[in-house]
Amino acid sequence: xxxxxxxxxxxxxxxxxxxxxxxxxxxxxxxxxxxxxxxxxxxxxxxxxxxxxxxxxxxxxxxxxxxxxxxxxxxxxxxxxxxxxxxxxxxxxxxxxxxxxxxxxxxxxxxxxxxxxxxxxxxxxxxxx
Amino acid sequence: xxxxxxxxxxxxxxxxxxxxxxxxxxxxxxxxxxxxxxxxxxxxxxxxxxxxxxxxxxxxxxxxxxxxxxxxxxxxxxxxxxxxxxxxxxxxxxxxxxxxxxxxxxxxxxxxxxxxxxxxxxxxxxxxx
Amino acid sequence: xxxxxxxxxxxxxxxxxxxxxxxxxxxxxxxxxxxxxxxxxxxxxxxxxxxxxxxxxxxxxxxxxxxxxxxxxxxxxxxxxxxxxxxxxxxxxxxxxxxxxxxxxxxxxxxxxxxxxxxxxxxxxxxxx
Amino acid sequence: xxxxxxxxxxxxxxxxxxxxxxxxxxxxxxxxxxxxxxxxxxxxxxxxxxxxxxxxxxxxxxxxxxxxxxxxxxxxxxxxxxxxxxxxxxxxxxxxxxxxxxxxxxxxxxxxxxxxxxxxxxxxxxxxx
Amino acid sequence: xxxxxxxxxxxxxxxxxxxxxxxxxxxxxxxxxxxxxxxxxxxxxxxxxxxxxxxxxxxxxxxxxxxxxxxxxxxxxxxxxxxxxxxxxxxxxxxxxxxxxxxxxxxxxxxxxxxxxxxxxxxxxxxxx
Amino acid sequence: xxxxxxxxxxxxxxxxxxxxxxxxxxxxxxxxxxxxxxxxxxxxxxxxxxxxxxxxxxxxxxxxxxxxxxxxxxxxxxxxxxxxxxxxxxxxxxxxxxxxxxxxxxxxxxxxxxxxxxxxxxxxxxxxx
Numbered sequence: 001x002x003x004x005x006x007x008x009x010x011x012x013x014x015x016x017x018x019x020x021x022x023x024x025x026x027x028x029x030x031x032x033x034x035x036x037x038x039x040x041x042x043x044x045x046x047x048x049x050x051x052x053x054x055x056x057x058x059x060x061x062x063x064x065x066x067x068x069x070x071x072x073x074x075x076x077x078x079x080x081x082x083x084x085x086x087x088x089x090x091x092x093x094x095x096x097x098x099x100x101x102x103x104x105x106x107x108x109x110x111x112x113x114x115x116x117x118x119x120x121x122x123x124x125x126x127x128x129x
Numbered sequence: 130x131x132x133x134x135x136x137x138x139x140x141x142x143x144x145x146x147x148x149x150x151x152x153x154x155x156x157x158x159x160x161x162x163x164x165x166x167x168x169x170x171x172x173x174x175x176x177x178x179x180x181x182x183x184x185x186x187x188x189x190x191x192x193x194x195x196x197x198x199x200x201x202x203x204x205x206x207x208x209x210x211x212x213x214x215x216x217x218x219x220x221x222x223x224x225x226x227x228x229x230x231x232x233x234x235x236x237x238x239x240x241x242x243x244x245x246x247x248x249x250x251x252x253x254x255x256x257x258x
Numbered sequence: 259x260x261x262x263x264x265x266x267x268x269x270x271x272x273x274x275x276x277x278x279x280x281x282x283x284x285x286x287x288x289x290x291x292x293x294x295x296x297x298x299x300x301x302x303x304x305x306x307x308x309x310x311x312x313x314x315x316x317x318x319x320x321x322x323x324x325x326x327x328x329x330x331x332x333x334x335x336x337x338x339x340x341x342x343x344x345x346x347x348x349x350x351x352x353x354x355x356x357x358x359x360x361x362x363x364x365x366x367x368x369x370x371x372x373x374x375x376x377x378x379x380x381x382x383x384x385x386x387x
Numbered sequence: 388x389x390x391x392x393x394x395x396x397x398x399x400x401x402x403x404x405x406x407x408x409x410x411x412x413x414x415x416x417x418x419x420x421x422x423x424x425x426x427x428x429x430x431x432x433x434x435x436x437x438x439x440x441x442x443x444x445x446x447x448x449x450x451x452x453x454x455x456x457x458x459x460x461x462x463x464x465x466x467x468x469x470x471x472x473x474x475x476x477x478x479x480x481x482x483x484x485x486x487x488x489x490x491x492x493x494x495x496x497x498x499x500x501x502x503x504x505x506x507x508x509x510x511x512x513x514x515x516x
Numbered sequence: 517x518x519x520x521x522x523x524x525x526x527x528x529x530x531x532x533x534x535x536x537x538x539x540x541x542x543x544x545x546x547x548x549x550x551x552x553x554x555x556x557x558x559x560x561x562x563x564x565x566x567x568x569x570x571x572x573x574x575x576x577x578x579x580x581x582x583x584x585x586x587x588x589x590x591x592x593x594x595x596x597x598x599x600x601x602x603x604x605x606x607x608x609x610x611x612x613x614x615x616x617x618x619x620x621x622x623x624x625x626x627x628x629x630x631x632x633x634x635x636x637x638x639x640x641x642x643x644x645x
Numbered sequence: 646x647x648x649x650x651x652x653x654x655x656x657x658x659x660x661x662x663x664x665x666x667x668x669x670x671x672x673x674x675x676x677x678x679x680x681x682x683x684x685x686x687x688x689x690x691x692x693x694x695x696x697x698x699x700x701x702x703x704x705x706x707x708x709x710x711x712x713x714x715x716x717x718x719x720x721x722x723x724x725x726x727x728x729x730x731x732x733x734x735x736x737x738x739x740x741x742x743x744x745x746x747x748x749x750x751x752x753x754x755x756x757x758x759x760x761x762x763x764x765x766x767x768x769x770x771x772x773x774x
Contacts, residue, residue, distance in 0.1 A: 003393075032630040035438075036615050043430050044232040044623055051422075054225040061187055062194035062226045066233050069195035069751075071330040072587040073624035076233075096183040097191045099294050103173040104195050104205075106714075106751045107302055108331035114290040135261075161759040164309075165744050172301050173752055180293075198622075200459040201716040202753035228423050234622045235585075236431055237460035243419040302748040312741040316706055320742045323707035324714035324749050327493075329588040334749075354699040355707045357552050361689040362711050362721075363493045364456075365560055366589035372548040431619040441612040445577055449613045452578035453585035453620050458717040463620075483570040484578045486681050490560040491582050491592075494689055495718035501677040519651075551696075559688050567680075 007038065010046030017049070017056065017083045025079070060084035061097055068098050068113030069105035077113060081120045091121055136167065139175030146178070146185065146212045154208070189213035190226055197227050197242030198234035206242060210249045220250055265296065268304030275307070275314065275341045283337070318342035319355055326356050326371030327363035335371060339378045349379055394425065397433030404436070404443065404470045412466070447471035448484055455485050455500030456492035464500060468507045478508055523554065526562030533565070533572065533599045541595070576600035577613055584614050584629030585621035593629060597636045607637055652683065655691030662694070662701065662728045670724070705729035706742055713743050713758035714750035722758060726765045736766055 014022045029037040049059055064084050067077040084094055094117055102110035143151045158166040178188055193213050196206040213223055223246055231239035272280045287295040307317055322342050325335040342352055352375055360368035401409045416424040436446055451471050454464040471481055481504055489497035530538045545553040565575055580600050583593040600610055610633055618626035659667045674682040694704055709729050712722040729739055739762055747755035 006390075029627065032627070032634050033611055033615070035611070036618070036626060036630055039434060039615065039618065040623055040627070043434065043618075047426060047430065048229055048232050051225065051228075053221055054229075058187070058190055058222075058226075059229060061191055062229055063233055065191035065194045066198035066230060067624065069199055070234065070587075070624075071328075073233075073628060075628065076624040092182055093187075095291055095293070096180065097187075099180075099291070099297065100177055100183075100188060100191055101195060102294070102297065102301075102751075103177050104192055104202075104751045104753060105199065106747075106749045106754075107298055108325065108328075108334040108749060109751075110294060111287065111290070111298070112331060112333065114294055118290050132264075158756065161756070161763050162740055162744070164740070165747070165755060165759055168305060168744065168747065169752055169756070172305065172747075176297060176301065196753065199716075199753075200457075202757060204757065205753040224420055224422070228420070228426065231423070231426065231430075232623055235618075235620045235625075236427055237454065237457075237463040237620060238622075239423060240416065240419070240427070241460060241462065243423055247419055306745055306748050309741065309744075311737055312745075316703070316738075316742075317745060319703055319707055320710035320745055321749055323710045324746060327711035328714055328750065329586075331749075350698055351703075353549055353551070354696065355703075357549070357555065357696075358693055358699075358704060358707055359493075359711060360552070360555065360559075361494055361693050362708055362718075363715065364489075364491045364496075365556055366491060366583065366586075366592040367493075368552060369545065369548070369556070370589060370591065372552055376548050435616055435619050438612065438615075440608055441616075445574070445609070445613075446616060448574055448578055449581035449616055450620055452581045453617060456582035457585055457621065458715075460620075479569055480574075482678055482680070483567065484574075486567075486678070486684065487564055487570075487575060487578055488582060489681070489684065489688075490564050491579055491589075492586065494685055495712065495715075495721040497681060498674065498677070498685070499718060499720065501681055505677055522648075555692060559692065563684060563688065 003042065006042045006046035008046075009050055010041035010044075013045040013050040014041065017045075017060075017086060018079075019086060021082075056087040057084070057089055060087045060089055061093075064089075064094055064113075065097050065101060068101045069109055071105065071109040071112060074112070074116050077116045078120050081117050082124070085120070085124065091117075132171065135171045135175035137175075138179055139170035139173075142174040142179040143170065146174075146189075146215060147208075148215060150211075185216040186213070186218055189216045189218055190222075193218075193223060193242075194226050194230060197230045198238055200234065200238045200241060203241070203245050206245045207249050210246050211253070214249070214253070220246075261300065264300045264304035266304075267308055268299035268302075271303040271308040272299065275303075275318075275344060276337075277344060279340075314345040315342070315347055318345045318347055319351075322347075322352060322371075323355050323359060326359045327367055329363065329367040329370060332370070332374050335374045336378050339375050340382070343378070343382070349375075390429065393429045393433035395433075396437055397428035397431075400432040400437040401428065404432075404447075404473060405466075406473060408469075443474040444471070444476055447474045447476055448480075451476075451481060451500075452484050452488060455488045456496055458492065458496045458499060461499070461503050464503045465507050468504050469511070472507070472511065478504075519558065522558045522562035524562075525566055526557035526560075529561040529566040530557065533561075533576075533602060534595075535602060537598070572603040573600070573605055576603045576605055577609070580605075580610060580629075581613050581617060584617045585625055587621065587625045587628060590628070590632050593632045594636050597633050598640070601636070601640070607633075648687065651687045651691035653691075654695055655686035655689075658690040658695040659686065662690075662705075662731060663724075664731060666727075701732040702729070702734055705732045705734055706738075709734075709739060709758075710742050710746060713746045714754055716750065716754040716757060719757070719761050722761045723765050726762050727769070730765070730769065736762075 029040055060083055063080045067073050081094055098110055098113040158169055189212055192209045196202050210223055227239055227242040287298055318341055321338045325331050339352055356368055356371040356375055416427055447470055450467045454460050468481055485497055485500040485504060545556055576599055579596045583589050597610055614626055614629040614633055674685055705728055708725045712718050726739055743755055743758040
């Protein structure tokens with residue numbers, strides 16, 4: 001498959017996950033580096049997350065768990081909590097995933113992950129979504 | 130609830146997740162430290178994973194994702210891949226979660242997680258389970 | 259022991275470690291998630307830190323060392339530096355622990371840990387404590 | 388560009404970096420997961436490391452530094468030390484990079500990285516390469 | 517060699533790497549802890565980075581790669597991106613190193629590293645350097 | 646102070662901490678890299694751990710806590726558990742520190758740290774020490 005097909009599939013996948021927020025998100029990364037923006041759209045979204053074999057809700061559970069456990073990517077954790085809600089995860093389910101990370105990565109990781117989640121929830125309430 | 134109730138609930142939860150392998154697992158941790166064994170049964174299993182609000186399959190997806198991403202707990206990753214299969218995850222779903230971690234924690238984490246998964250799959254094949 | 263006994267023991271332990279700041283701290287975590295707040299009081303404080311076998315000063319040395327080395331939980335590091343001072347650690351002892359982390363986790367971890375320590379010291383000076 | 392072009396470019400890049408060892412390396416990853424093997428050839432080698440703008444020697448310096456600092460991927464660190472030697476880095480240069488990681492990630496990371504390097508050096512001496 | 521010789525060599529090395537910004541940098545660390553400031557000058561700069569065997573440009577490539585991959589030291593990453601530019605690395609080379617870290621430490625590490633790089637580039641543009 | 650004074654002070658400090666095992670330990674590191682061996686003796690032992698302001702027992706508590714939490718340096722964790730026992734820590738105190746790390750770095754870190762501790766205890770029992 002041609003690279004621009006991967007790019008288009010990545011954008012389509014992002015739109016499925018992020019709705020109308022995609023354009024601003026892509027522009028933010030392009031402002032950092034057009035090359036990294038293209039790779040971010042092609043590989044994570046065009047090649048991996050768009051694979052069949054796992055529904056989007058389950059994929060977002062996995063990503064929220066991993067980013068909470070790693071604890072050093074709050075910007076991306078917030079974006080993926082937002083996308084998890086878009087994919088049909090409930091707020092309570094995401095809180096439950098984050099609480100579970102206290103077991104595997106310690107309480108600071110869980111507490112900080114929960115603070116990021118609350119920030120996302122409040123931003124959505126503010127916009128009525 | 131009394132502490133021995135938490136302990137019993139933890140053991141019951143472990144049996145639900147780990148079947149006949151629980152006794153050997155508990156004895157292994159008790160040989161390290163009876164106190165840490167008791168806390169491991171009471172908190173992760175008695176207090177957290179046994180909470181309602183998330184089905185066991187989803188909980189195991191989250192744990193396999195986190196331990197693959199952290200990359201420094203192969204013993205526990207293997208145990209949780211095994212419990213994920215017990216909880217109804219398919220081998221292909223777990224491989225998909227591990228592949229996805231290449232995006233969030235890098236290819237070495239995904240490759241090493243996949244090697245642990247394969248070891249679990251082969252051990253189960255060897256025992257016919 | 260019943261769960262509310264663990265909770266009460268956790269609160270008592272927190273008051274011993276954190277004095278009059280406990281109520282605000284607990285309310286902050288409850289605002290994130292009442293469930294995670296309860297688990298944080300019951301397990302770290304009610305089950306672990308309240309165990310005999312290690313004095314509070316030594317426990318706080320261990321926690322400040324670990325959080326400095328991990329380097330991704332500045333909020334919790336500041337809280338534990340504060341509790342370490344309450345437990346009788348001197349500022350110079352804590353600086354010494356943080357300097358030592360340069361050996362085991364690198365200079366960025368030590369420099370960032372020291373910056374958090376200074377922030378705690380200045381906040382206490384500002385309140386005359 | 389079509390996906391099989393990326394795959395071929397990835398294989399070509401791997402052959403440039405890894406010489407006659409590529410076939411065994413690819414077969415090892417395919418045995419874990421054909422899908423992860425394909426993604427590993429296409430993205431790291433076909434998309435990223437084959438980019439112009441940085442010579443291969445510099446790329447391998449960066450990767451050896453990062454994997455030494457992360458400290459949880461010894462298999463991949465050994466493979467990249469080997470590829471760094473193939474790319475023209477000297478043993479002394481790689482030792483120097485690893486020593487430098489003591490500053491940024493602590494002495495355990497540097498000591499463990501050095502042990503992996505020595506293992507690679509000895510394997511090459513054993514085969515006369 | 518006497519300790520004040522190491523200190524002087526460290527300062528000289530820092531001046532070579534950081535130019536006129538050294539005094540402010542040293543004063544910032546001294547304000548945290550005079551002892552940690554002295555150790556930071558003596559060991560990383562006086563003992564390690566000043567060693568022969570690796571040119572400064574290569575050393576900075578290694579450090580930018582490692583700090584991007586670790587992902588928990590943004591202050592130090594920005595300082596070393598700045599020093600890498602002083603050592604002759606181009607902006608495009610540093611972006612290339614950071615993009616490569618997506619492979620070994622995941623996309624969040626690369627995206628966050630790129631954001632720090634952009635901040636450094638903009639600060640230099642602002643001062644005309 | 647001259648460099649060979651730092652080296653001698655480092656060796657003296659190591660002998661105080663490691664007794665008759667020092668020579669083998671130093672030779673092991675020298676076999677990896679004479680330069681890294683010298684830096685390891687001069688900086689961690691000659692410059693940092695030999696500083697006044699913190700007794701050796703407290704220093705070892707901090708190091709065991711940090712290495713357990715980081716979870717990627719089992720060789721060094723075992724060495725420091727051994728040195729902690731030499732410095733007067735009891736086995737129960739070290740187990741307590743390791744259990745406490747379940748709170749701050751998760752249960753896998755604590756369980757793996759405990760397994761390393763048990764290995765050290767058994768090796769000492771085997772030699773009657």
